[in-house]
Amino acid sequence: MKKLDIRRIIPSREECGCSLPHEKTLREVVVGRGIVEDLPRFLEILNVEKPVAVFYDENTFKVAGKRIVELVDGLGIIVNEPTFREAEGKTILAKDARTVIAVGGGTVIDVAKYTAYKNEAFFLTIPTALSHDGIVSPIVSLFSESGRRSIVTKAPIFSLIDLDLISKAPKILLSSGFGDLLAKVVSIKDWQLGRDETGEKYCYTAEKYTMKAVEIVVGCLKMGRVKDYEKIAEALIYSGISMMIAGSSRPASGSEHLFSHYIDMYSSRRAPHGIQCALGTLPSSLYHERYNPNWWKNPDYEWRQLRRYMEKAGIPLSLNQLGIPVEIAVKALVFSPDIRREKFTILHKRRLTEEEALQLLKETELI
Numbered sequence: 564m565k566k567l568d569i570r571r572i573i574p575s576r577e578e579c580g581c582s583l584p585h586e587k588t589l590r591e592v593v594v595g596r597g598i599v600e601d602l603p604r605f606l607e608i609l610n611v612e613k614p615v616a617v618f619y620d621e622n623t624f625k626v627a628g629k630r631i632v633e634l635v636d637g638l639g640i641i642v643n644e645p646t647f648r649e650a651e652g653k654t655i656l657a658k659d660a661r662t663v664i665a666v667g668g669g670t671v672i673d674v675a676k677y678t679a680y681k682n683e684a685f686f687l688t689i690p691t692a693l694s695h696d697g698i699v700s701p702i703v704s705l706f707s708e709s710g711r712r713s714i715v716t717k718a719p720i721f722s723l724i725d726l727d728l729i730s731k732a733p734k735i736l737l738s739s740g741f742g743d744l745l746a747k748v749v750s751i752k753d754w755q756l757g758r759d760e761t762g763e764k765y766c767y768t769a770e771k772y773t774m775k776a777v778e779i780v781v782g783c784l785k786m787g788r789v790k791d792y793e794k795i796a797e798a799l800i801y802s803g804i805s806m807m808i809a810g811s812s813r814p815a816s817g818s819e820h821l822f823s824h825y826i827d828m829y830s831s832r833r834a835p836h837g838i839q840c841a842l843g844t845l846p847s848s849l850y851h852e853r854y855n856p857n858w859w860k861n862p863d864y865e866w867r868q869l870r871r872y873m874e875k876a877g878i879p880l881s882l883n884q885l886g887i888p889v890e891i892a893v894k895a896l897v898f899s900p901d902i903r904r905e906k907f908t909i910l911h912k913r914r915l916t917e918e919e920a921l922q923l924l925k926e927t928e929l930i
């Protein structure tokens with residue numbers, strides 16, 4: 564079993580010299596096989612309070628939720644939909660719980676994170692798939708009446724990543740994790756655009772952790788180690804840490820995430836989060852290559868090479884295959900900057916026309 568003592572590795576804001584939060588909510592992450600069974604011992608060490616509420620969905624209940632409820636003698640709570648309304652409902656339902664444990668993927672973690680934050684309860688995550696970097700981040704991203712909205716809450720204090728559990732997840736979810744991580748090649752450059760063109764706050768420590776995550780997955784893909792769960796988990800944790808440091812999703816979410824948000828809001832068919840972000844990464848990186856003199860010089864981060872890595876990670880790179888309409892993808896490139904006007908990206912710097920957007924999708928072979 565591997566332990567990451569997070570508090571020790573994150574420098575303070577003073578040490579860093581930036582004025583961003585450098586949150587240290589996350590104390591520890593443990594990664595290993597069959598370690599779910601050790602959960603009661605970890606709860607004791609963490610000194611968390613009872614009662615405990617365990618959040619899961621229909622699937623994650625079967626794979627782990629049921630067992631975890633037994634192990635911690637907890638109150639089981641099923642999560643049904645990725646909305647703030649759902650999260651508000653669960654906040655009331657779990658109002659007496661002093662500790663909230665999320666057992667699942669994106670939606671379960673986000674709804675549980677929101678509940679724990681509102682109720683000021685201890686929060687722990689036990690991911691059932693390595694599909695995104697929200698496992699230890701302070702960000703909650705859910706639907707409200709007006710579309711997808713992200714808010715900053717608090718990161719978990721502890722995350723337990725059981726590789727036996729992770730290995731049972733559908734393959735596409737692991738591909739999604741790779742996609743969410745490769746997307747950072749764009750998100751960091753979008754953040755730097757914000758820094759250089761609008762004077763936005765920037766943190767080199769956050770950048771370091773984000774790029775460490777990218778280097779880990781690129782390394783795995785170069786060596787064909789697409790099932791190195793431990794490494795991929797570590798990369799997702801580093802990306803989550805980067806968001807804790809920045810106190811926002813800024814290091815981990817740029818124009819490629821806006822593209823994904825737009826599809827979430829307007830397409831009848833959706834793909835897992837990291838798959839959509841990977842799709843957005845290709846036109847965004849080609850666009851950066853053309854119009855951003857500060858784009859990476861590293862050949863690993865050229866759009867064509869990123870596409871090869873994505874293929875190796877098993878990411879389907881065809882809008883048609885995923886059932887996402889071309890018109891929606893075109894509109895996503897043109898109009899997604901309006902979703903977050905204050906988050907400056909390459910798509911804000913030089914607004915695309917529909918013809919140009921269509922051309923980018925063709926050039927990057929998404930259609």
Ligand SMILES: [Zn+2]
Nearest residue numbers: 695696743840
């Ligand atoms: Zn993401």
Ligand SMILES: [Zn+2]
Nearest residue numbers: 579581766768
């Ligand atoms: Zn900093």
